[in-house]
Amino acid sequence: MxxxxxxxxxxxxxxxxxxxxxxxxxxxxxxxxxxxxxxxxxxxxxxxxxxxxxxxxxxxxxxxxxxxxxxxxxxxxxxxxxxxxxxxxxxxxxxxxxxxxxKPVKEYPAVETGLSLLAMLPPAAAVELLQKRVVLLDAEIAERERMLEGEAADVPELFMVEFHYKQAMLTAERAYIVGLAERILDRAIGGIEMWEGLHELLGQGLSMADIQRRVSAGDFGQEVADLLS
Known part of the structure; x- marks a missing residue:
C-alpha cells in the first residue's frame, strides 16, 4: 500500500x-x-x-x-x-x-539511508559501526529516562506524547540494530557469502570496475554477480 x-x-x-x-x-x-x-x-x-x-x-x-x-x-x-x-x-x-x-508519509531517516548502502562496507566494519551506534542509542535512551524521572515527572502525559513516541522509536531501533549486528556476526544474514566475497575481491586490490567486468565475463559465481546486478 x-x-x-x-x-x-x-x-x-x-x-x-x-x-x-x-x-x-x-x-x-x-x-x-x-x-x-x-x-x-x-x-x-x-x-x-x-x-x-x-x-x-x-x-x-x-x-x-x-x-x-x-x-x-x-x-x-x-x-x-x-x-x-x-x-x-x-x-x-x-x-x-x-x-x-x-496519514503515514514516506520519510527519509539518515540511518535508513546508511542501512540501504551497508554492502559498501566489509561485514566486520558494518558490525563495529552498528555496535557503536547501540552504545550511543543506549546513552540517549538512558538520558531520556532520567528526564522522565526528573524534570518531566510531573508533566501530564498528554503534553509528552511526542517524547514517549521518540523513546519508543529509539528502543525499537536499538532492538533492530542489535539483532542485525548479531546476524552478521553469526553469518545468518541472507547474502553473507556474496557480501564477504565482494570485499575479499576488493581486498585483493581489484576495483569495482574490474570486478564488474569479470562478472560479465562469467569469472565469478552467481552470488557475486547477483550482488552487482
Missing part, C-alpha cells in the same frame, strides 16, 4: 504549524513563541531556529493565516509585534494536524 502524499500547503515548514499552535492559544510576539516552544520541549520534534521563525511568521502573515494584533513598546526597547491567528489559520492548523496524525 502506497503511503500518502502530503497536501501542498502555502507554508509547508513544520515550524509554521508550531507557530499556529502557539497563536491558537493566545496572541504572542515572536520571542514569546520561541520561549513557549522551548519550555515545552518542542525542539525535540520541530527544528527551531529564531532566524527561520521570522521568515515563517512573515510567510504565514502574507498568506493570511496570522495577522498583527498590536504593537508594543516598553521604554527604550525596540517595538515588538504581537501576532494572532486568523480564522483561515485556525482551519489550516486543524487540517494540517489531522493530516499529520492520520
Amino acid at each position: 502506497a503511503l500518502a502524499n502530503p497536501a501542498k500547503r502555502a507554508v509547508a515548514n513544520p515550524l509554521a504549524l508550531a507557530v499556529l499552535s502557539c497563536l491558537w492559544e493566545r496572541p504572542m510576539y515572536p520571542y514569546e513563541m520561541t520561549s513557549s516552544m522551548r519550555e515545552r520541549g518542542k525542539e525535540d520534534s520541530i527544528r527551531l531556529n529564531f532566524g527561520s521563525l521570522y521568515a515563517v511568521i512573515k510567510s504565514l502573515e502574507k498568506h493570511g493565516l496570522i495577522a498583527v494584533a498590536q504593537t508594543e513598546r516598553e521604554g527604550n526597547r525596540p517595538e515588538r509585534i504581537v501576532y494572532e491567528i486568523t480564522d483561515a489559520g485556525r482551519r489550516e492548523a486543524d487540517d494540517w494536524l489531522r493530516e499529520l496524525i492520520e
